[in-house]
Amino acid sequence: MTNQNNQEQTTPLTALQHDSFGYLNGELFVEGLSLAEIADKVPTPFYCYSAASIRNAYTLLSDRLEPTGASICFAVKASSNISVLRLLSELGSGMDIVSGGELERALAAGVSPSKIVFSGVGKTRAEIARALKAGIQQINVESCAELEVIRDVARNTGCRASVVFRVNPDVDAQTHAKISTGKKGDKFGIAIEDIPDIYAKAAEATGLDVAGLAVHIGSQLLDLSPYRAAYHRLATLVEALRSKGLSVPRLDLGGGLGIDYHLGVGPDVGEYSIIIQETVGHLGCELTVEPGRWLVGPAGMLVTEVLYLKETGDRVTAIVDAAMNDLMRPALYGAIHPVLPIKSCDDHAPYAYNIVGPVCETSDAFGSYCNLPKLHSGDRIAFACAGAYGASMASSYNSRDLVAEVLVDGDRFRLIRRRQTIDDLLALEKPTPMEHAFLRSRDC
Known part of the structure; x- marks a missing residue:
């Protein structure tokens, strides 16, 4: 779906969105479908993803990374719906998981276990x-x-454990403090100076196959220079380990590629590829990268309906039926997602609104917007760039329904996660029979 009516947009679309989202005859389309038509069949709020946008992003990244030989493992935490995982797996992606639940999701999506990394x-x-x-x-x-x-579990299960050591390189990713993971003092990884001794001892241990090193310095990186610094330190460490006769066959380079939430141009993945080649390309290691947000963020929108309008000071507040439990990022990180009207109106004058949700928290606010068309109760709007850390972080706080998810592919769509209603939630809370807790006497 190309952008055929630019003058009706309140915000430009990103390059990754351009072929999948756009306005036609005053209506916002996702590929070949009007969002308004989808919203007539799926009650708001709901997430809507473009399969074409995900395919285009994966193909672009894969093509740019081809000179490096790096494989891609999608960061499941960004978007854990099994239909999204299956789509990426069919494109050739492996998966980077961070929990047992994500492992089961990846396996349910048909991902080969041999392409799964557990962080x-x-x-x-x-x-x-x-x-x-x-x-x-x-x-x-x-x-x-x-x-x-890991050694103990491997021994008890009779399995060999293929392990990679995550290095904390003490590099500032220059991103939000809550998603920075590579500085000294962060809870992630092992201090780089401690790696040589640990690596050498593990290489001699039974039950372990020491396969290499990993690094991940943070999320939502727009400046690529921290990658160069981290990968340079990683390369120096590889050479130091090899000088001691230790094998380092594999490097996991982590993820963190950001997107521009202002719907502009994000980081150049071609430049990212060059950084990989120039820093670790000469080492002859098997390489893996773990993008999440960059692949799916621009592919998703959260569709919501305006419930009420009220005067608050010098600005009108628009209360919508989506809330912080549906999209946590604004409350958690102070993030601002662009807003697009589902249908344009004849009044092109810019209006200013505070957009908030119905949850009983002051932090349930999506932000202040000053370039929107005039809104009315019943209008539908979409929060753009919501395909990552949206539905995967959603909850049922305030006993609200857990948000639904829809996937569009060409001129068709399907519900890929039904709304979890209050009846579903109450069914989980049916009490089991009371059990006795036996108190054991202790010797005095």
Whole structure:
């Protein structure tokens, strides 16, 4: 769907959205379907994703990375719906998981266990055992204590554990403080100076296959220079390990590529590829990258309906039926998502609104917007760039229904997650029979 009516837009679309989202005859389209028509069949709020946008993003990144030989493992936490995972898997993507639940989602989507990477600082014994029995590609080790647990679980299950050590390179990703993961003091990874000793001891341990190193410095990176700094430090570490006779066959370069939430131009993935080639390309390692947001963020919109308009000071507040439990990013990170009207109006004068949700929290606010058309109760709008960390972070706070998800592919759509209603939630809370807790006497 090309942009055939630019003058009716309140905000430009990103390059990644351009072929999938646009206005035609005054209506916002996703590929070959009007969002208004979808909203007539699926009650708001709901997430709507473009399959074409995801395919285009994956193909572009894969093409740019081809000179590096790097494989792609999608960061499941960004968008964990199994239909989205299946779509990416069919394109050739592996998966980067951070929980046992995400492992089950990836397997349910048909992803080969040999293309699954398990990251995260707090893996349980049960999660580790399930991953080893499934035969995943690798477990990224984040601490010495975790390594000992992995060895113990591997011994008890009779499996060999392929492990990669996540390095904390002490590099500032220059991103939001809550999503920075590569600085000294962050909870992620092992300090770079501690790696040589730990790596050497693990290489001699039974039950472990030491496969290499990993690094991930943060999320939503728009400036690519921190990657160069981190990968340079990683390359120096590889050479130091090899000088001691240690094998380092694999490098997991993490993810974090950002998108421009102002619907402009994001980071150049061609430049990202060049950075990889110039920093670690000479090492002869098998390379993996783990993008999440960059692949799916621009592909999704949260569609919502205006419930009420009220005067608040010098601005009108628009109360919509989507809330912070549906899209947490504004409340959690102070993020601002662009807003697009589902249908344009004849009045092109810009109007200013505070857009808020119905949840009983002051933080349930999506932001202030000053270039919107005049809104009325019953109008539908869409929060753009909502395909990442939207539905995957949603909850049923205030006992609200868990938001539905829709996938558009060409001129058809399907519901890929039905709305979880209050009846569904209440069914989970039916009490089980009371059980006795026996108190044991203790010797005095």
